[in-house]
Amino acid sequence: MNRTARLYALVEELRSAAPRPVTVAALATRFEVSARTVQRDLQTLMEAGKPVRSVPGRGGGWSIAPEMTLPPVHLTADEASALTAALAAAGATTPYAGAARSAAQKIMASVTGPASAAARHLAARIVSLPTRTGSSVRDAVEQALTDGTVLRLSYTDAAGRESRRAVEPAGLLTADGRWYLIAWCRTRRAGRGFRLDRITAAAPTSERAQSHDLAGLLRGSTAADAAQPAALARLTAAP
Numbered sequence: 001m002n003r004t005a006r007l008y009a010l011v012e013e014l015r016s017a018a019p020r021p022v023t024v025a026a027l028a029t030r031f032e033v034s035a036r037t038v039q040r041d042l043q044t045l046m047e048a049g050k051p052v053r054s055v056p057g058r059g060g061g062w063s064i065a066p067e068m069t070l071p072p073v074h075l076t077a078d079e080a081s082a083l084t085a086a087l088a089a090a091g092a093t094t095p096y097a098g099a100a101r102s103a104a105q106k107i108m109a110s111v112t113g114p115a116s117a118a119a120r121h122l123a124a125r126i127v128s129l130p131t132r133t134g135s136s137v138r139d140a141v142e143q144a145l146t147d148g149t150v151l152r153l154s155y156t157d158a159a160g161r162e163s164r165r166a167v168e169p170a171g172l173l174t175a176d177g178r179w180y181l182i183a184w185c186r187t188r189r190a191g192r193g194f195r196l197d198r199i200t201a202a203a204p205t206s207e208r209a210q211s212h213d214l215a216g217l218l219r220g221s222t223a224a225d226a227a228q229p230a231a232l233a234r235l236t237a238a239p
Contacts, residue, residue, distance in 0.1 A: 003041070005105045006031055010041055011050060014064040016112065021061035075111050077118035083107065084119045088126045093138055093196045095145075095172055095179060140202035141181055145169045150209045151183070154201040155194055162200070167192070168209035170217050173226055180223075184212045191217030 013030060014022055024042075028035045042062055045052045051065040075083070087104045090097035108119060137153075144151035151169055156162050167183035170191070174180070178195055185192040191212070218224050 005102055006033070007041055007045060008102065009105055010038075011045065011052070011064065014052060014062060018064055021055040021063040023061040027062070075107075075115045077114050080108070080111055080115035080119040081122045084122045085126070088123075088128065091128070093179060095138060095196070096142055097138065098135070137196065137199045137202045140204050141169070141196065141199075144202075144204040144209070145172070147204065148209055148211070150205045150207040151181075152203050152205060153194065153199050156198050156200055158198075163187070165192075165194075167194070168212060170212040171214040173218070173223055175223065175226075182214055182217050184210070184217065191221075193221070193223065 009031065010027065013027065024035050024038050027038045031038070042052055042054075053063055055061055055063050083104050087101060090100045094100075108116070111119065140151065140153075143149075148169075151167050152164070153167065154162065154164050166186045167181070168186070169181060169183045171182050172179060173182050173193060178197070180193040180195050181199070182191065182193050184190070218226055
């Protein structure tokens, strides 16, 4: 667990125990770091304005105002296992994998009992082969999509031909376990799909991209019948 994720998890660990304080030694054991590291992390949280405080005396430790954090998350064992499997599938080229890991770690930090045990048991039985692609491409794609800016990329197609493009991102397509950036290609003056693991380099720019309809760019392609996943459709449905 990196430090940013650990800071979030520390807050949730204190919240789940509130109003009881938790000792530094217990926190160090929980996160498999030194007591000095925990002390430094707690100091960082205090300086950031988080309502953590030291409780002196016998039975003391560190505590937090529970109303200032996320409410308890009640997951079934199956739901916790599903989160674990989804997190394992978020590889270096998966869009927003870093944010997904951080969000899942926040959730799992607040889970206890059978659900937590099931997630940890499954996590110990999942392995993956290392990817050759770093996270820099994914980060650049995320930034261009979020900011609505032009993306410059180097791409190798299925035949091994390399090209450099300036594209205007419209969205993401997932199919058969792979991710594609769907964008308006200024070089081809048409909509194109770029498989993320074939983008060898990418850099967002400060130039604003024109808005393009994702369905319109897919029209006439082999992905013309692509539809929003049911789980996401429920998230974006009007209340």
